[in-house]
Amino acid sequence: MEPVAEKLRIDKYLWAIxxxxxxxxxxxxxxxxxxxxxxxxxxPSAVVKVGEVYSIQKGPERKVVxxxxxLERRVDAKTAVQxxxxxxxxxxxxxxxxxxxxxxxxxxxGAGRPTKKDRREIDDLTTDWWEExxx
Numbered sequence: 001m002e003p004v005a006e007k008l009r010i011d012k013y014l015w016a017i018x019x020x021x022x023x024x025x026x027x028x029x030x031x032x033x034x035x036x037x038x039x040x041x042x043x044p045s046a047v048v049k050v051g052e053v054y055s056i057q058k059g060p061e062r063k064v065v066x067x068x069x070x071l072e073r074r075v076d077a078k079t080a081v082q083x084x085x086x087x088x089x090x091x092x093x094x095x096x097x098x099x100x101x102x103x104x105x106x107x108x109x110g111a112g113r114p115t116k117k118d119r120r121e122i123d124d125l126t127t128d129w130w131e132e133x134x135x
Contacts, residue, residue: 011044016071
């Protein structure tokens with residue numbers, strides 16, 4: 001196992017445990033308010049402590065992770081799992097997976113670009129489907 005740090009920034013931690021692909025993506029997520037601790041936005045420079053529970057929004061996916069250890073360097077996925085506990089509710093996990101089963105809308109080849117009316121109809125279809133899946 002890699003040596004653990006005494007003080008560690010949240011953006012570096014999220015990158016090290018492989019929640020985000022790059023550290024800059026983790027930093028941007030913190031700045032955008034997609035990483036929360038007890039419902040409060042977290043700055044990228046916030047210090048991580050063992051036992052804290054973070055809520056992370058990453059696109060349509062929402063994760064809830066509890067810190068079990070501090071990891072300074074990025075490691076392989078099997079090792080990274082030892083430094084956090086995934087507490088994501090089951091309904092959120094399935095909601096994310098259901099996005100991949102969304103209806104695929106196809107247009108006839110050569111039909112050209114959709115008109116404004118067509119675009120609105122397509123948006124209504126996808127919005128209606130998404131609302132049904134969430135409830």
